[in-house]
Amino acid sequence: MSGALKVLEIARINLLRQLRDRSSAFFVFVLPTIIVVALGLQFGGSSRARVGIVAPAGDAAAAALVALLEEDPARFDIRRPADVATLRAQVERGQLEAGVVIPSGYGAALGGERTVEVEFLGTMDALSQGIRAPIEAAVAHQAAIVTAARVAAGSGAGTWDAAVAVAEAALPSIPGIRVPVTRVGGEGLFANFGMFTFGAQTQLLLFVFLTSMTGAGQLVLTKTLGVSRRMLSTPTAVRTIVLGETLGRLAVALLQAAYIVAVSSLVFGVAWGDPLAAGAIILAFSLVGAAVAMLIGALSSNAEQASSLGVFAGLALGALGGCMIPFEIMPQVMQDVARLIPHSWAILGLRSLVQHGGGIESVASNIAVLAGFAAVILSLAAWRFRGSIVR
């Protein structure tokens, strides 16, 4: 049996053992399912931001504004709560990302002299702020018509309705009258990108990494069982053993990633972007996880130590790398720290695939950085592992 086949055999045995272990089956499949379903229920199975609108009934201008917001179905999932109190409560509870209140008498007020206020409801975090820009753009579009119509009506061009009709007809051909909305400081987090997608992606990375960490304990067990030493007494090179053990961890992580992608996209319609590119990012990231697990396993002298170190590393790196809170709301220092964590490269890569719809070339640098992390950590792990079984 050649070295490559032995690598596969060692990996196969690892996979078999991990799948046979009930607690790891829970970690690999059950827990992520619960999290993804919980996310799905909270965010309504939508990959778009949910915006609640309360608008006066039978008001043509209000209806036009709502239509404007509904125009781009990829952007918002428009909900219509019964009243302002309900809307406010839903935004507060996070059932809606934002709310828009169009005041009663909106249409009539537009024809008057006073400034008309359209109220935007959102928590003061970046999530709602990111949603605000496109809504402002829609309002600004209508404001442009109103401004034009007011000017027209004021200069005696006829009734208000006639002035609006003229303005609407003229607007597309009048350059510069549309109010351009420029987002300052990068694009909004949730442009083309819903809370659920964000959640599914970060949870995938968090779990895949944590799952790999359970491999650290398994590796220590293999060491303390004397099995890895026994492997070395067979005609099998240390390199083959290390690669096989790593591949075993990787296989479990990939199996879990595939499972999360399948459940989230088939059941909840989460978008993952270009499959090849997303697959490559997940593969490279899982390799980093397997490498870290090997390193912890090689350094630990007992399984308990490896498990607690592994869980700590999984959670700490996940938090620092942006799996729990988006970078955009982290202080600058933390954002800089995040660049040193593999998770951040995976998160940004996956997000960009969904937001910009690029292919594998658009995330090549993310994949390269992840592969670099994996190579360095794996070499360290192999060196330590060899040391721990040969002595």
Next chain:
Amino acid sequence: MVAASSAVPVLQVRDLRKRFGAVEAVRGVTFSIAAGETYGLLGPNGAGKTTTISMICGLRSRDGGEVLLDGQPVDVGAVGVKAGIGFVPQELAIYPDLTARENLVFFGRLYGMGGAELRSRVGEVLELIGLTDRANDRTATYSGGMQRRLNIGIGLLHRPRLLLLDEPTVGVDPQSRNAILESIDALGEGGMAILYTTHYMEEAERLCDRVGIIDQGQIRAEGTRRELVALIGRQDQVRLTAGGDLVAAAAAARAVPGIVGAAVQDGCLEVLAVNAREVLPRLLEAVHRAGVLVKGVDVVEPDLEAVFLHLTGKALRDAGG
């Protein structure tokens, strides 16, 4: 076949050395084993048996010396030559969450076997170690003896030229132990060269064609049982069954003129004397004065334990051990 193989030994070990910090675990061990021969390394815990075996199968690097299998050097990195070695470690080295069959198939593949050959060989080995009925149960559910048998079976799978058995019966019930010894006897007859380490004199006497007596990292004497016993010369071995402080009694006995050595083993006081009949009254008096109550006296045919006592002044096992 015997003539050809006895010309070139299967295993040659020359001046093997290993140091762990301040401890010199192996200090110049030299021996060789011919095809079909079973060689025993007999020595107490800490003598350096496991360290020696680990260097022979390329699990540990060595500080000096060489190991040749059929004339080929064995080293940690010498992957190919390891195919000729079967290793049964002192500590169990099996996956508890896999079945016996899965364990065997896994290691069989690492030994380079596969396909129908592996399948039929796994069946044979399961039969040999008496685990056919339980082959598809996880080994965590096995008794200690069954796990030991599987531990041995893995080393036999690929019909190695050299089989290394490191204290394979430690912690095994007497019945399993007997079964293990019988199957090892049969293996030697099949032409395999076997290195067997133990601290049980009976096992070494029963299984081994030749025995090396090892203590503190050195082989103190080597030969067949008859040759080793001859080293004692015309000394007598006296075994006192007694109650009380045997360690103090051993010290007292050693002071008696005509006593070559005395040590406590398995609840008895083992004494080597130039002439048992002459020395016995003085021995009993000295022991009595040490406050020990003697219940029985046997003058026994000298065995390897007596040889060990003769060579080292110690017992193979600690008091009660």
